[in-house]
Amino acid sequence: xxxxxxxxxxxxxxxxxxxxxxxxxxxxxxxxxxxxxxxxxxxxxxxxxxxxxxxxxxxxxxxxxxxxxxxxxxxxxxxxxxxxxxxxxxxxxxxxxxxxxxxxxxxxxxxxxxxxxxxxxxxxxxxxxxxxxxxxxxxxxxxxxxxxxxxxxxxxxxxxxxxxxxxxxxxxxxxxxxxxxxxxxxxxxxxxxxxxxxxxxxxxxxxxxxxxxxxxxxxxxxxxxxxxxxxxxxxxxxxxxxxxxxxxxxxxxxxxxxxxxxxxxxxxxxxxxxxxxxxxxxxxxxxxxxxxxxxxxxxxxxxxxxxxxxxxxxxxxxxxxxxxxxxxxxxxxxxxxxxxxxxxxxxxxxxxxxxxxxxxxxxxxxxxxxxxxxxxxxxxxxxxxxxxxxxxxxxxxxxxxxxxxxxxxxxxxxxxxxxxxxxxxxxxxxxxxxxxxxxxxxxxxxxxxxxxxxxxxxxxxxxxxxxxxxxxxxxxxxxxxxxxxxxxxxxxxxxxxxxxxxxxxxxxxxxxxxxxxxxxxxxxxxxxxxxxxxxxxxxxxxxxxxxxxxxxxxxxxxxxxxxxxxxxxxxxxxx
Ligand SMILES: [Ca+2]
Ligand SMILES: [Ca+2]
Ligand SMILES: [Ca+2]
Numbered sequence: 001x002x003x004x005x006x007x008x009x010x011x012x013x014x015x016x017x018x019x020x021x022x023x024x025x026x027x028x029x030x031x032x033x034x035x036x037x038x039x040x041x042x043x044x045x046x047x048x049x050x051x052x053x054x055x056x057x058x059x060x061x062x063x064x065x066x067x068x069x070x071x072x073x074x075x076x077x078x079x080x081x082x083x084x085x086x087x088x089x090x091x092x093x094x095x096x097x098x099x100x101x102x103x104x105x106x107x108x109x110x111x112x113x114x115x116x117x118x119x120x121x122x123x124x125x126x127x128x129x130x131x132x133x134x135x136x137x138x139x140x141x142x143x144x145x146x147x148x149x150x151x152x153x154x155x156x157x158x159x160x161x162x163x164x165x166x167x168x169x170x171x172x173x174x175x176x177x178x179x180x181x182x183x184x185x186x187x188x189x190x191x192x193x194x195x196x197x198x199x200x201x202x203x204x205x206x207x208x209x210x211x212x213x214x215x216x217x218x219x220x221x222x223x224x225x226x227x228x229x230x231x232x233x234x235x236x237x238x239x240x241x242x243x244x245x246x247x248x249x250x251x252x253x254x255x256x257x258x259x260x261x262x263x264x265x266x267x268x269x270x271x272x273x274x275x276x277x278x279x280x281x282x283x284x285x286x287x288x289x290x291x292x293x294x295x296x297x298x299x300x301x302x303x304x305x306x307x308x309x310x311x312x313x314x315x316x317x318x319x320x321x322x323x324x325x326x327x328x329x330x331x332x333x334x335x336x337x338x339x340x341x342x343x344x345x346x347x348x349x350x351x352x353x354x355x356x357x358x359x360x361x362x363x364x365x366x367x368x369x370x371x372x373x374x375x376x377x378x379x380x381x382x383x384x385x386x387x388x389x390x391x392x393x394x395x396x397x398x399x400x401x402x403x404x405x406x407x408x409x410x411x412x413x414x415x416x417x418x419x420x421x422x423x424x425x426x427x428x429x430x431x432x433x434x435x436x437x438x439x440x441x442x443x444x445x446x447x448x449x450x451x452x453x454x455x456x457x458x459x460x461x462x463x464x465x466x467x468x469x470x471x472x473x474x475x476x477x478x479x480x481x482x483x484x485x486x487x488x489x490x491x492x493x494x495x496x497x498x499x500x501x502x503x504x505x506x507x508x509x510x511x512x513x514x515x516x517x518x519x520x521x522x523x524x525x526x527x528x529x530x531x532x533x534x535x536x537x538x539x540x541x542x543x544x545x546x547x548x549x550x551x552x553x554x555x556x557x558x559x560x561x562x563x564x565x566x567x568x569x570x571x572x573x574x575x
Contacts, residue, residue, distance in 0.1 A: 033157040033268075036101070038303045038329065038370040038416055040489050041159065042479055044100035046088065046421040047378060048108070048140050049125040052441045052465065054086030061113065061139035071113035071123035071139065074444040077434040078122030083441065085141040089149040092156060097467055098424055099479020102159035102303075104271050106378070108146060110137045112170035112207070117239045118182055126378070126437065127163065128273060129170040129240065132209040133257045143264075150265050159268035161303055162261065166254050166286070167274040168240035172207050173198045173216050175223070181239050183223035185231045195222040212253060218244050225277070233279055245282040255286060259293040262302070269303030271372075275321060275330070276308045283325035291328075305329040305372050309379070313337045313350045315357035318371075322362040332371040332415055339375055339409065340383070342524050343402045344390040348505035352498040355414065355507070365492060373415030375406050375423070381432035382423060384454060399428070400454040401566045404474055405522060408546070408568040411478040412520050413507065414493040424472040425464040426454035440464045481545050481570060487511040487518040488570075496533040497521075504529045506561065508536065517573040518545070523563035535559040539573035546570040 111124025225235025547569030
């Protein structure tokens with residue numbers, strides 16, 4: 001089928017669907033969502049198991065027995081809780097109302113239900129232990145449910161970005177030399193040939209799909225990564241079977257697998273897990289093939305962003321993966337690290353350094369506009385938790401004020417804002433990983449029910465999907481400003497003020513078509529600031545889009561800003 005007839009048929013189906021649902025006129029423009037650039041999006045990042053339960057009949061994934069069989073235990077943070085794709089679809093109003101234009105969903109593929117590694121016992125509720133790359137995990141629903149979710153999102157003009165894994169599969173392969181697991185890494189120097197003797201435990205010989213994935217010959221089989229040196233790409237991630245991504249068979253296999261999801265569902269992008277643990281040559285071939293596949297499916301702006309995880313401000317590391325691997329974008333971990341520093345009593349020099357390094361990315365500062373920025377995530381913990389960890393003495397009110405300031409920065413500074421689900425409900429959490437993956441539906445996990453939150457008192461039996469929450473309202477208001485102002489989505493950014501100590505951080509962004517300036521100013525300190533900084537000579541008068549903006553420059557090219565503690569202003573020059 002030609003691309004054109006495929007797109008045309010898709011359009012007809014969409015129109016019929018809209019007519020059927022009686023959607024408002026605005027939704028009739030929905031096909032335009034394909035034209036939106038990555039930098040126009042606001043992404044809501046969600047684990048479906050923890051969002052809402054739309055179908056209690058699938059909570060155990062069709063399995064029977066205790067949690068070691070079904071993976072279901074809604075009282076434990078490490079097991080399935082019952083949330084699913086239908087729950088997500090039925091709450092698209094909530095997500096769109098927040099201002100999100102795209103949803104990034106943790107891997108939906110069928111996982112190994114329960115896995116053990118050392119003392120850890122848990123389920124694949126997070127989706128990163130894939131056994132069958134061709135179908136939806138029955139705990140989350142069916143392929144039809146995923147179809148319905150994508151179609152419902154598209155009908156609203158929203159995009160769906162799927163989280164995918166290539167570095168490894170679930171942990172099935174064992175080694176004769178250490179059958180219990182926790183096998184130390186065996187280097188290529190010490191073991192130039194076979195490092196370990198791999199085998200498949202009885203009953204798991206055909207556990208993976210497609211079938212070729214069951215042959216240990218397509219894996220590195222060198223034992224656990226130490227996350228240093230060659231083991232970064234050749235080692236098993238805590239026992240997860242590390243694929244031989246240097247092999248052309250593996251490359252072709254994954255182009256087929258992930259090309260097929262684009263063909264079948266017409267999704268809008270991929271977030272690629274553990275990107276730095278796969279060799280560059282793999283990405284150099286895989287990424288263009290996937291973009292080509294998307295283009296052929298009528299998806300010209302398919303978003304791909306890789307996870308190159310770091311806890312430091314290290315933009316050069318991130319940029320390297322756009323230049324060598326050719327990732328169109330990578331998650332901006334440096335932004336996240338610099339924001340933690342800036343909002344926890346450090347200065348804003350690191351944040352300035354992050355943006356100064358934008359020229360290092362392939363495509364330079366223009367490409368950096370497409371980097372997904374975020375505050376916290378499902379691995380490192382929520383932003384509010386990280387601040388609390390650094391400053392246990394912060395009161396709830398102080399944390400809330402900082403969270404609000406951080407949201408204002410996330411939604412206006414350069415990059416594609418990623419909202420970690422639940423931050424809009426004031427969730428803080430008590431740690432990283434599973435402790436940061438709380439339920440938004442009424443939780444049965446004791447700690448999730450009782451842990452401290454930001455905002456008004458919370459009734460654990462009421463769940464956490466309340467659009468009236470002050471943080472939800474704040475994010476929605478900021479998202480409206482961003483959506484209405486091209487300078488905040490597509491505009492180049494120029495630094496105006498930063499400092500080694502808490503204080504004023506200011507930038508200007510410029511509307512790419514009109515050249516109009518929008519000034520962003522943030523006070524990260526506990527004291528008011530009253531400062532002057534440079535603006536464009538043509539910018540004489542300003543309107544406030546948010547916060548306290550002086551109506552005019554003091555003199556040409558000099559603008560004065562007065563901000564109370566932890567407040568911000570977004571000031572647009574009048575045309
Ligand atoms: Ca369910
Ligand atoms: Ca293994
Ligand atoms: Ca690897």
